[in-house]
Amino acid sequence: MKKIALFAVAAALVSGNVVAEEKKGINPWTQCGIGAMIFNDIPAAAGISNVIWDLGTTAVSSNISSQDTCEGSRVKAAMFIQDNFDQMMEDTSKGSGDYINAMLEMLEVEGESQQVVITSIRSNVGSQMAVEEVTPQSYYSAVMASL
Incomplete structure (x- = not known):
C-alpha cells in the first residue's frame, strides 16, 4: 500500500510538470538519471522512476550517466534547490x-x-502549499514558471 501511495504522489508531481517543462527547457527529474535512461521517450515514467528510486536526487546530480542532457544553468539550479531546499524555502518565505x-x-x-521573479516564485510556491506539499521538484517548477 505504501508503494502505491508513493507511486501516486510521484505521478502527480511529475506529470503535472512535464508539459510545461518541455516548453521551457530541461527538467532534470524527467530527463536525467536512471529513469531517463530506462524510459527515454516517456518523461512521466522517467520522472516517476527517478522519484521512486531516491526522490530524484540521483537524477538531479546525474551528469555522469547522462552528460549530454544534464548540463547547463537549469540543471545547476535544480541541483542547488535539491541540496539547499530548506534554505530555499526560508529565503522564499522572507522574499x-x-x-x-x-x-x-x-x-x-x-x-x-x-x-519580480522572486515575487512570482513566492506566489507560485504559496499556491502549491495551499494544495500539496512543496518538494524540490515542485519548487523548481515554480521557479521555471516564474522566469
Whole structure:
C-alpha cells in the first residue's frame, strides 16, 4: 500500500510538470538519471522512476550517466534547490536571501528582474502549499514558471 501511495504522489508531481517543462527547457527529474535512461521517450515514467528510486536526487546530480542532457544553468539550479531546499524555502518565505539570490544568478536573472521573479516564485510556491506539499521538484517548477 505504501508503494502505491508513493507511486501516486510521484505521478502527480511529475506529470503535472512535464508539459510545461518541455516548453521551457530541461527538467532534470524527467530527463536525467536512471529513469531517463530506462524510459527515454516517456518523461512521466522517467520522472516517476527517478522519484521512486531516491526522490530524484540521483537524477538531479546525474551528469555522469547522462552528460549530454544534464548540463547547463537549469540543471545547476535544480541541483542547488535539491541540496539547499530548506534554505530555499526560508529565503522564499522572507522574499530575499543568499540562497535565492545565488539560484537566480545561476539562472542568469539580471538584478532588475530578480525581485519580480522572486515575487512570482513566492506566489507560485504559496499556491502549491495551499494544495500539496512543496518538494524540490515542485519548487523548481515554480521557479521555471516564474522566469
